[in-house]
Amino acid sequence: MNEDSTPQSSTEPARPSSGWDRELLEKLLLEALVEQRKARRWSLAFRVFLVAAIGLGFILAFKPLAQGGLTAPSKAHTAVVDVIGTIAEGGEIDADTIIEGLREAAEAKGVKGIVLRMNTPGGSPVQSAYVYDEIRRIKKEHPALPIYAVVSDLCASGGYYIASATDRIFVNPASIVGSIGVIMNGFGFVGTLEKLGVERRVMTAGDHKAILDPFGPVDPAEKQHVQQLLNAVHQQFIAAVKAGRGDRLKDRPEIFSGLVWTGAEGIELGLVDAVGELHQVAETVIGAKEIVNYSHRETLLDRVIRQLGTSVETALTKLATSSPRL
Template sequence: MSSVLNALGAPFRRLLGTDKPTVTVVELQGPIGIEARPGRGLSAYSVESSLKKAFRRKSSKAVVLAINSPGGAPAQARMIMERARGLALEKQIPCISYIEDVGASGGYLIALAGEEILADPFAIVGSIGVVSAGFGFHDAIAKIGVERRVHTAGEKKLRLDPFMPEKPEDAEKLETILDETHRIFIDLVKTHRGDRLKGDESEIFSGDFFLAGKGEELGLVDGVGDLRQILKSRYGTDVKIKVITAQRAGLLGKLGAQIMGGLVDAVAVRLKNDGLNARLGR
């Protein structure tokens, strides 16, 4: 059918209503983490199918990344950003990032994939920083009479253990990692935003978050407005907007995940990883 329409030429396609400009919108919603699955948060794995499908549409005037994420795992955010940017270059399709409610921290990092970043007037943007949070339980377990037994090989293996008093050297180690992570984040923003950044860097990279209007003043955002109205003003009032939404896992996928989960007893490892990720702000 498409070959027949192509043979008829553009005037006939317009007459039939099949020659309308098309923009593909990919929804990127939720916190970012390695264990995210399609429809349940964001990871490089969970968004791969949606991104490939969006950039496969050669007729699209542009691909819009509709971002709504407070952040999460920095490595996953960087990989999503690089994948989207790479596909845009490979397929020669313009990529636009649009921040809906929030594009903060890792969510903003993903937005760097766009050649431009647009946002809803009420959107929260920025938060270019790194956070570490945790708890100390050593007094609590002493009061309830719990004896903890841990055996390790490697003198630094038990750093930042929440069941032991925090050591100054461990806190210093963590701060070094946070500072390095922050520096990498800043470098990515500077690389992708370039001379569009305005204002004092101490404010832009303080870890603070801003409404979209302030983000535009600082150069974190290129424009503020309603996405549909922006697309209509650029591509015409008859522009067709194709939305790609990540699908949740079906019944077989859920059963498979449950079966695989039952094969591995990783409770202790999971708790340790969760504790470390929480301290690293992931």
């Protein structure tokens, strides 16, 4: 047989794929990955929507029960807003919660008068000033709507700041009222560090950035500056009380010294007006025996709702910023 007719061996290696085949394969894989991620995003979006819908239904169904199941009646009643606890932003009570209750009460049908039920040692002068201004605003918008303060145990400092904006203040003879002053306190540990052999290291940009540092000696210039600051806030406090109480205040300098008095003594000084408790004021002064509480405080349900909202917001943020990656 001729050598040229000998069959070729079948063990010859396969030729590699061309470049365009590889690019096509990569493109198909990437498109599949994108479609997969889109499906995941829509699945996440659906779950977020489902959770939000369930949460909204839960809120609508159970929030009235969490708030005691009370709905403001349209018939005549006395509105109550609690000012109980230390007044501080984000604390037991703050301006936002008090103002929200006041506004709802002022706009509700059937409200014949508003009572601030007070038992507070005071707190932030800023938060107190916000509520004071809101009471005066409501009185201008609703001049026929009386706003009273009823004190149980204590109405001092920022609490009295708020109460002074009301039309009348009622107390128990043993209530504690007053404390018209401003305080800023702390401790000094300079000698303690020396005894312990501790070396203090602090760096600042600004000569007085470490003002009132408890581990350094008191600087006379800084002390004078802080005192001027306290005096300025005190004068704002005094001006607010005088504007609210007017001629009822006796001309006694000690009224603004930071001292406190009993309810009985407060009547004599013109700090408060009369003896009275909530139900008696509602029935005989306002003339609406029924009482409805408009106070706003964060309940367990409110915390759940807030956390649910945060979770949904986080999920939506992730959804909006997600993108396919290799």
